[in-house]
Amino acid sequence: xxxxxxxxKNAKRKTMQSxxxxxxxxxxxxxxxxSEDLQRITKTFEKSSDVGFRExxxxxxxxxxxxxxxxxxxxNKTSIQTFILDTLMNEPKQLENRKETLxxxxxxxxxxxxxxxxxxxxxxxxxxxxxxxxLSGNTVILIEGYKVALVASTxxxxxxxxxxxxxxxxxxxxxESFTENIRTNTALIRRKIKDSNLLxxxxxxxxxTKTDIAVMYINGIVNDKVVDEVHTRLDRIDIDGILESGYxxxxxxxxxxxxxxxxYNTERPDVIAAGLLEGRVAILIDGTPFVLLAPSLFIQxxxxxxxxxxxxxxxxxxxxxRIVCFLISLLGxxxxxAATTYHQEMLPTSLLVSxxxxxxxxxxxxxxxxxxMEITFEILRxxxxxMPRAVGQTVSIVGALVLGQAAVEAGIVSASxxxxxxxxxxxxxxxxxxxxxxxxxxxxxxMMMLAASFGLYGITVGILAxxxxxxSLRSFGVPYMAPFSPLIKExxxxxxxxxxxxxxxxxxRLISQNNNKRNxxxxxxxxxxxK
Amino acid sequence: xxxxxxxxxxxVFIPLLSGCWNRRELNELxxxxxxxxxxxxxxxxxxxxxxxxxxxxxxxxxxxxxxVTTYSEKGNHIFEAVRRMTTTTPRKLYFSHLQMLVISExxxxxxxxxxxxxxxxxxxxxxxxxxxxxxxxxxxxxLKNLTSIEKIPAQKMRSSLETSQKAWAPTxxxxxxxxxxSLTSExxxxxxxxxxxxxxxxxxxxxxxxxxxxxxxxxxxxxxxxFKKDKxxxxxxxxxxxxxxxxxxxxxxxxxxxxxxSKGELIVEVIRxxxxxxxxxxxxxxxxxxxxxxxxxxxxxxxxIDLTDPAAIKKIEANTDKVNVDILQTSIKxxxxxxxxxxxxxxxxxRANPKAWKSLKNNWDQEFVQLPVKIHSNFxxxxxxxxxxxxxxxx
Numbered sequence: 001x002x003x004x005x006x007x008x009k010n011a012k013r014k015t016m017q018s019x020x021x022x023x024x025x026x027x028x029x030x031x032x033x034x035s036e037d038l039q040r041i042t043k044t045f046e047k048s049s050d051v052g053f054r055e056x057x058x059x060x061x062x063x064x065x066x067x068x069x070x071x072x073x074x075x076n077k078t079s080i081q082t083f084i085l086d087t088l089m090n091e092p093k094q095l096e097n098r099k100e101t102l103x104x105x106x107x108x109x110x111x112x113x114x115x116x117x118x119x120x121x122x123x124x125x126x127x128x129x130x131x132x133x134x135l136s137g138n139t140v141i142l143i144e145g146y147k148v149a150l151v152a153s154t155x156x157x158x159x160x161x162x163x164x165x166x167x168x169x170x171x172x173x174x175x176e177s178f179t180e181n182i183r184t185n186t187a188l189i190r191r192k193i194k195d196s197n198l199l200x201x202x203x204x205x206x207x208x209t210k211t212d213i214a215v216m217y218i219n220g221i222v223n224d225k226v227v228d229e230v231h232t233r234l235d236r237i238d239i240d241g242i243l244e245s246g247y248x249x250x251x252x253x254x255x256x257x258x259x260x261x262x263x264y265n266t267e268r269p270d271v272i273a274a275g276l277l278e279g280r281v282a283i284l285i286d287g288t289p290f291v292l293l294a295p296s297l298f299i300q301x302x303x304x305x306x307x308x309x310x311x312x313x314x315x316x317x318x319x320x321x322r323i324v325c326f327l328i329s330l331l332g333x334x335x336x337x338a339a340t341t342y343h344q345e346m347l348p349t350s351l352l353v354s355x356x357x358x359x360x361x362x363x364x365x366x367x368x369x370x371x372x373m374e375i376t377f378e379i380l381r382x383x384x385x386x387m388p389r390a391v392g393q394t395v396s397i398v399g400a401l402v403l404g405q406a407a408v409e410a411g412i413v414s415a416s417x418x419x420x421x422x423x424x425x426x427x428x429x430x431x432x433x434x435x436x437x438x439x440x441x442x443x444x445x446x447m448m449m450l451a452a453s454f455g456l457y458g459i460t461v462g463i464l465a466x467x468x469x470x471x472s473l474r475s476f477g478v479p480y481m482a483p484f485s486p487l488i489k490e491x492x493x494x495x496x497x498x499x500x501x502x503x504x505x506x507x508x509r510l511i512s513q514n515n516n517k518r519n520x521x522x523x524x525x526x527x528x529x530x531k
Numbered sequence: 532x533x534x535x536x537x538x539x540x541x542x543v544f545i546p547l548l549s550g551c552w553n554r555r556e557l558n559e560l561x562x563x564x565x566x567x568x569x570x571x572x573x574x575x576x577x578x579x580x581x582x583x584x585x586x587x588x589x590x591x592x593x594x595x596x597x598x599v600t601t602y603s604e605k606g607n608h609i610f611e612a613v614r615r616m617t618t619t620t621p622r623k624l625y626f627s628h629l630q631m632l633v634i635s636e637x638x639x640x641x642x643x644x645x646x647x648x649x650x651x652x653x654x655x656x657x658x659x660x661x662x663x664x665x666x667x668x669x670x671x672x673x674l675k676n677l678t679s680i681e682k683i684p685a686q687k688m689r690s691s692l693e694t695s696q697k698a699w700a701p702t703x704x705x706x707x708x709x710x711x712x713s714l715t716s717e718x719x720x721x722x723x724x725x726x727x728x729x730x731x732x733x734x735x736x737x738x739x740x741x742x743x744x745x746x747x748x749x750x751x752x753x754x755x756x757x758f759k760k761d762k763x764x765x766x767x768x769x770x771x772x773x774x775x776x777x778x779x780x781x782x783x784x785x786x787x788x789x790x791x792x793s794k795g796e797l798i799v800e801v802i803r804x805x806x807x808x809x810x811x812x813x814x815x816x817x818x819x820x821x822x823x824x825x826x827x828x829x830x831x832x833x834x835x836i837d838l839t840d841p842a843a844i845k846k847i848e849a850n851t852d853k854v855n856v857d858i859l860q861t862s863i864k865x866x867x868x869x870x871x872x873x874x875x876x877x878x879x880x881x882r883a884n885p886k887a888w889k890s891l892k893n894n895w896d897q898e899f900v901q902l903p904v905k906i907h908s909n910f911x912x913x914x915x916x917x918x919x920x921x922x923x924x925x926x
Binding site: 349 | 562
């Protein structure tokens with residue numbers, strides 16, 4: 001058997017073993033014996049000094065033992081002191097109430113229903129959920145003699161304030177972006193959509209990190225099958241940690257072997273709200289401001305939220321510009337290489353003479369020149385991102401210009417190649433979706449190789465292969481190239497150009513379940529001429 | 532399935548093993564701007580004018596050299612001579628950007644057919660280069676003349692020919708496809724413009740020629756060469772060339788003198804001209820009618836005339852009609868004298884009456900000499916420029 005197969009077999013065996021071990025550590029329930037339970041919890045958190053314990057007695061009369069477990073830094077100590085300890089330890093009034101009801105309810109129910117003034121209370125019975133809740137910032141209250149523990153929500157920690165989005169800036173439109181706290185993010189979305197049909201289902205994914213994931217959609221508009229599919233795929237994930245939405249994206253996407261993203265991600269609430277209104281499903285992950293949106297279409301990568309905030313003619317023009325930049329970015333150097341090495345007859349004579357003059361004395365063939373320049377630009381670009389702020393901007397711009405100029409003067413590359421590469425690099429930045437922009441940069445190298453080997457014929461074959469691949473992609477069942485193929489005429493109104501909102505009457509047909517007219521404003525809004 | 536995908540990957544990569552055939556870098560090309568074909572004894576002498584890109588480009592790093600170089604070789608056939616040239620050229624010649632083809636009178640008198648086959652058959656040649664005949668000189672000498680304003684002499688020849696055709700009636704610009712179609716048609720014969728060097732051509736080959744204000748030698752287009760099929764039989768002078776271009780409906784814009792009533796002349800600028808040639812059969816014999824309708828502006832007045840008077844304008848129009856008819860008839864007379872139908876009258880008759888053409892076509896050149904041609908001219912004056920009456924009128 002080949003090495004490849006042996007490695008695969010071993011990997012499979014290991015995953016199976018670990019899951020067996022998991023089942024062995026069964027989820028033990030609380031015993032009800034206060035000292036034992038407390039000792040067990042103390043032992044688990046023996047070496048974690050930030051988990052705090054507080055034993056106390058409830059009430060003056062009965063003096064029942066109780067304890068709270070919380071994590072310092074995640075739990076709000078003031079609310080613990082004010083709402084839990086204060087109410088439980090000092091209860092002169094409640095005592096009389098309880099006496100009057102003749103002790104009809106248990107201490108536990110009485111504490112839960114009447115005394116604790118916290119906004120959310122849960123009951124838990126096993127140690128696993130106890131640990132999860134303590135480590136999520138909630139406070140767990142153990143009462144002697146009861147097999148059930150109470151969880152009070154007291155989570156409050158330091159986090160980044162809502163700021164402007166870094167990767168998706170607009171000139172006109174809201175400037176808030178998501179933060180790392182999932183509750184803040186759901187709140188931001190709720191502020192945009194105040195409908196009761198906006199549902200927010202929560203789950204936890206990741207064996208060790210136990211990250212909170214929220215799935216939001218508008219019931220009635222969304223396609224139920226897509227929601228079911230999202231849930232199925234999320235439940236299928238078995239990984240130890242989810243740190244960013246990128247993990248989830250890779251684990252639930254339709255096809256992994258493609259340079260095109262089939263799940264959209266953004267850090268702007270208005271984009272998510274617009275997607276939800278069209279019938280898409282949003283997946284929020286705690287710990288990252290980038291929220292996923294499924295299903296996603298190819299044309300979404302060309303759309304910016306600002307398109308809908310500016311007027312229709314401006315937006316249409318900018319959209320077409322983006323498409324032109326996409327083509328330039330993908331095919332620019334390839335066309336140059338193909339035209340100057342294979343198809344010189346296509347160039348006008350004076351241009352040909354000019355280009356030939358520049359190439360005199362250049363040692364490398366056009367393809368090698370192009371590769372050198374492209375890789376240099378990629379290096380500069382990556383360096384510009386990673387460099388500390390102060391130095392970053394100047395070095396990347398000046399570096400590019402000076403390098404290009406110096407290379408031309410040294411005779412390593414020709415000036416026209418520097419121009420072509422700069423234009424393609426700049427047109428790449430016009431592209432709003434960052435992950436798509438990177439994909440195009442990668443594909444550009446493939447196209448250059450095809451152009452250098454087979455000329456225009458190679459470029460045509462490359463474009464055909466790309467088109468075939470794009471058309472075969474599906475995002476959660478929706479064809480990736482909709483509304484172009486299959487051709488849906490009503491949806492074309494919002495693709496290459498954007499018609500005024502008056503004409504955007506229906507929702508995208510393949511994404512939403514109910515094609516209810518989302519917009520029935522009468523198209524003519526001029527006032528009647530005065531008589 | 533796994534085996535199939537590996538097989539597919541191998542199949543995709545195999546074409547890369549073959550290398551990139553047909554790949555020619557820009558600095559491996561010798562861009563040929565003009566080709567001249569002469570006769571040297573029994574063989575053909577082919578001269579190619581090759582562009583030196585470094586000398587032509589705008590960033591002049593190292594000027595002082597000539598912008599073009601010529602290479603000449605002999606051979607029994609054109610292609611052979613071209614390939615023999617690789618013994619002297621540093622790169623293989625690249626003909627796709629050919630601007631001009633110059634054929635010497637000698638070759639033209641002998642017959643052009645042998646030289647033209649290679650130029651039409653090879654895929655590297657385009658069909659849009661102009662062909663001219665060198666008058667009184669060897670064709671290779673035409674290529675060696677340096678020109679001012681346009682660095683590449685072939686470029687100068689080409690733009691000069693195109694501009695002249697649009698602005699001066701006696702010049703005609705013929706491209707390869709037109710030449711071939713008039714060669715092969717039975718009722719038509721080709722013509723080509725003639726080119727020559729005015730001045731001292733030996734001095735014209737030196738860089739001195741372009742370093743002065745008044746050059747020693749300049750390229751000039753002169754006359755039109757008349758071919759009987761592919762052999763040169765004669766030349767048309769300026770007036771006859773004008774007539775030819777009018778009949779062939781190639782006049783876009785030209786200038787010509789018209790005599791006034793009183794002594795003197797005035798110049799009209801023809802802005803639009805349309806010619807229709809119709810064939811009629813009278814008693815079984817063919818007759819050609821040429822209808823010329825043109826519109827013109829009055830461009831220069833050198834006589835006493837009142838331009839605000841409509842009657843005067845009418846008189847000018849009538850005079851012009853007479854002048855037009857005269858020009859065209861002169862041209863036709865010369866063609867008849869040479870015995871060659873260069874106007875395509877045969878084709879017109881063929882289109883009008885194919886049956887009659889069948890009997891006429893074998894003897895067409897003799898029939899052409901006796902063919903009656905009637906010219907009808909319809910001339911209109913449109914504008915008189917920005918001045919109504921010439922200030923010369925006021926004595």
